[in-house]
Amino acid sequence: MSEQPPIRHFAIIRFGKTGRTRFLSHLDLARAVDRAVRRAGLPVKYSEGFNPSAQIGYASALPVGTAAEAEPCQIELTRPMPADEIHRALAAELPEGITLADTRVVSGPRRKHISGSEIAEYEIELDASGAPCVEALRQGVQELLDAGELMVLRETKSQTREIDVRPGIQELSVVEPRSEEAGPRIRMTLALQQDKLVKPSEVIEWLERRLFGLTGRDVRLDVRVVTRLGLR
Amino acid sequence: MILPMLPESTLNRIETPARYIGGERNQVVKPRGEVDLRVALCYPDSYEVGMSHAGLRVLYEVVNRRSDAAAERVFLPWVDAIALMRDEAIALSSHETGTPLAQFDLVGITLQHELTFTNVLEMLDLGGIPVRSADRHGSHPLVVGGGPCAFNPEPMADFFDLFVIGDGEEALDDLLDLLASLPDELARREGRADEARRELLRRCAEIEGVYVPSGYRARESAEGMLIPEAIDETFPPRVTRRVVNDLNTAPWPCAPVIPWTEAVHDRAEIEIARGCTRGCRFCQAGMIYRPVRERDLDTLVEQAVEIIRNTGWDELSLLSLNCPDYTQIADLIDRLHERLASERVSVGMPSLRVDTFSVGLADRLQRVRKSGLTLAPEAGSQRMRDIVNKDVEAEDLFASVRAAFRAGWQRVKLYFMMGLPRETDEDVLAIADLVGEVRRIGRETMTKGGYGRLGINVSVNAFIPKAHTPFQWIGMADPETLQRRRELLFSRLTDRRVSLSVSSGGSSVLEAALARGDRSLCPVIESAWRAGAIYDGWTECFDGERWHAAFGEHDLDVEAAARRSIPREAELPWDVIDSGVTREFLLRELDCALEGAHTPDCRAEGCNVCGMTALVADCPPVRWQGREGDRQ
Structure with a gap:
């Protein structure tokens, strides 16, 4: 037995x-x-x-x-x-x-009950001062979603290489500011697992570059708070 | 209004921001306007160091118990945060309510170590308070110093409005009572602010244990030292140290603030006793905290249980200069185990005597976690141990480590000093012989596997003469001698199981110069600070050249000051402070040292006439028969 x-x-x-x-x-x-x-x-x-x-x-x-x-x-x-x-x-x-x-x-009998989350949802609140309008942000977000790839540099112990993290971005949207003083928010659902991991900062940096391309002027997305809403 | 200490927008630009966010569990917040007296309790070092300090927690409790006063914590931000605060004109403020330092009624700063002196100036300046007492007026806080370095306050005399000498619990209460009783027009008179402030300081000087440096002018002695002398009868010729007679009635913080980041000592603490009369002749703490006073066992157990309940800490440390000497130490440990073992709390002692009794205690304590064992023989040769009055023989050390190895310890740490008075190269080489024997005992006693993992950490610090000790008249050893002995040790201790660390010069020399300094050092300290000296106790920040230049700027020499021998009949800058221990006793102890004569502990062998009977009725309060192994 x-x-x-x-x-x-x-x-x-x-x-x-x-x-x-x-x-x-x-x-x-x-x-x-x-x-x-x-x-x-x-x-x-x-x-x-x-x-x-x-x-x-x-x-x-x-x-x-x-x-x-x-x-x-x-x-x-x-x-x-x-x-x-x-x-x-x-x-x-x-x-x-x-x-x-x-x-x-x-x-x-199970030892682990919380491992195995594959995606994380984030909300990034931008600083109200200097943030582009919601429309411009939406346009940038749409471009990113339409683009086939999002190349980022990743450093490992031995080397730095460029990888495409676009497959790791599952959802991306812009939310109206909470109040008049607050900045717009960007929501994103990103892969968490090692091979497909996307960092919220990488998405923000890409948006900054795209908005610069769109508007022709220097755009800085000052992040006020990054909040992880949950894991799935 | 409650404000953060640093605005949120700065927090992602500095290292370890959690140490600046405030809001820790158990902090006490009394909003502005709710109490009359606001007290900033400052530790002039990083959050991690300051949050570990028991004295600060005690005073936090003393002040916050009062309905008319609030205590708030202030630490020195790390260098990156200081730079940012200076750039953005952010004043140093408290963790509890973000009140800038300049807006407190009383700013208390503990002086635990000479190498924090420049940090004091940085805190005052960053907090918007003029660094010199003479430049402050009616609306500025009263800047109060305390702690062991206040026993020679002269090097810092220009920067403090007053010092509290000795146990601070009752003295701080007295000060607050005075401030509370003062009519507003005296305390904060706008028109004739300077006069009001002078009057306030006079009133403070009437409190026992309070030294107001501006009430004393410096006279140059025959030996060229600046001796403070009272300007009139308001100021006592000597200020007598405060002594709390009964620890059982003294407050102890049973709900201390829990640090967010890992503090140096991240644990619950109970103070089992204060003071030590073993009489090591180099040890300032052994002189300035006399006599030994103990807390009752029942009180201690209740306090321990309550702290654990209020904090959730899983480690409890017993505080005392000499834990194994607590009269009921074995019972105490058993009782603590009984009450706390089920809560998974490990109990530890920071200091052990070198004897098998202590090792036995440590074994009992560390049933849960067996970390390294620390022993302090202090000197290598019997001759040197006799000179310093360290009541330990080589055989005690061997018996102790034998017991430790048998009980399963694989790592021991041994503390020594070098550069002691009358020391020769042979005395230092004796350290190597002792360590060699400890290793041999390990090979003999331990299993083969255990011996393979044996680690002996040997730490050797340069002897630094301190005020109010029998060695206060003797200069620090010269750097060449220390360097030669250091190399001798390294050449002898080559076994891979032995790791040797020997303090190297620079900051020890500065510490020695400051420890026995006079008022001529105030401008030196200010110059060094203005030149950028800060966090001098941190090797990554200490810059010996900067200090060399600062001393030179005022025609002084840091090495000469450190090495200076003082004639025994000379007046001393710190004579203005009466520690309770008399000059006659210290001189007698110096003579005994030079003869290698032993002075026993007064708790077992009768009074040594150190002078404390004048301050403490029925001294010593604690008596016992001594321990097995104590020399009679």
Whole structure:
């Protein structure tokens, strides 16, 4: 008779990194979450060995400065607990700026519940001053979508090479400003996996170059905030 | 109004922006206008260093407990952020409410280390406060210094309005009481601002433990040192250090602010005792924090549990100059384990004595995580250890490492000093012999695999004479001697298991010159700062040439100042500060050092007449029989 794999219990949360906390590094953020989980008194599972660490995993690390609304994170627990209880306890202990979007629980033999996201959605808010109008941006975006390719330079340890990341851009659109003082926003859905990865900054830089070509004058798209809306 | 310390638009242009965003868990925000007194607590170094400092957390607690006052944190931004702030005319402000430094009522700056002196000037200037006390008027904050370097405040005398000498908990409260009681027209009189400020400083000088440098003029002594002398009876001839007698009634921060970025010490801390009377003759802390005072075991356990609950830290460190000497240390560790083991909190001690008892404690502590073991024999030869009064014999060290290797440690770190008084090349070579023996014990005691991973870190620092110690009269060793001994050590310690680091000159010489300096150094420090000196304690920023030039500009020589021997009868610039320990005691200890005579710990062997009985009733407050292995 084969041995049954043990049943594991997880809290799967989606958290946000808003306001000034977007300037936390992934490591700083992980430490802050770690401590919040401890303060909340969740029965978190620890690794074995000389340096036991709380079993908390993230779907993807966010760069310093990038905000987020719903980043998946899994917390392994030693025993099952109702999701709403976890949500309440944790939300009370997360530092200001780190928000809790939702919490669910799973139990079962699987070890990983949040890996395998293939695409990320971003919203880039431009600085109102100096930003081109929504129409011009839309025209640039359309050109990029029509273009067959988007060549970018990628550095690896040994070499720099030019690759086409256009296949990694799934959606791209321009959204009206939130208010009169705010700048227009650009939404994009980009591939996340290593071979097709597209960075939001690469799309923005391409747009800058195209808008310069269109208008004949120097255009700078000053990014105010990059927000990762979610992973899929 | 609550403002950020730096505008958001700057944050993506500087390194590690998280250290400037504020909003940390447990910070205390009292909006402007809600309290009368605003206190900036400044640590003149980076966020990561300053957020690790227990003293600052204590004072944050002391001030924020009051309903009439708010404490806010201010650190020195890193050099890239400073450049940006200067470019964009952004004033240095607090993390809590973004209040510019110049708008506080009181700006407290801790002086933990001589190499942070230029950072103080940078903080004041960046905060919009004139760097010299004489240039400040009625509306400027009161700039207050404290910490160990305040025991020789003279090199910084021009930049501070006053210094608090000794334990700050009660003295800061006294200062705030005074500020709160002052009528507005005195504290902030617009018309005759200078006069009001002078009057304010006079009133401050009446508080015990407060030294107001502008109340003293400098007289040149027979030996050519500038000696501060009170200008009139308002200012006491000597300022006596403040001593908190009972740590149990002293506040301790049980909900400290949790740093966003990884601080140097990113952990919970409880102060188990203050002071050490082992009597190492080079050690300033061992002289200026006397006598040993302990917190009760029950109080400590409750504090530890509460801090862990309020922070979620997974590491707790016991603070004391000498943790194993805490009378109930074994019980304390057991109780902490009992309460915290299930929370996965590891308990650690920063300092260990070189004896098997301490190693036993460390073994108990590190059941969860076994990192390196640190021991400080301080000197290689028995002769030198007798001179410095380090109560450790070679056999203690060997027994300690034997016990450590048996208990499973594979890495040990050994701290030594060189350039000590009366030291010869042979004494330094004795360091190599000790290390060789430690390695041999490793081979003998450890398994083959363990010995393969054995690592012995040997750290050797240059001895720096400090004010208020028995060695204050002795100059630092000359650079040639230090260099020769350094090379001797490197030529002897070649085993691949041994990694040797020896402090190299430059900043140690500056530290020595500043540590025993007088008021003539104020313009030197200002010149060096104006020439760009900042973060002198960081090797990537320290520039010895710049300091050389700054001393030269004022006809002084940094090396001569560091190496200077002072006649024992000479008046000293820091005599104005009464640490509680008398000159007679220090001289007696100096004589004992030169004879190699041992002075035992007063907690076990009776009073050594150091002078503390004048400040502390029923001294010493803690008595015990000594430990096994202590020399009688």
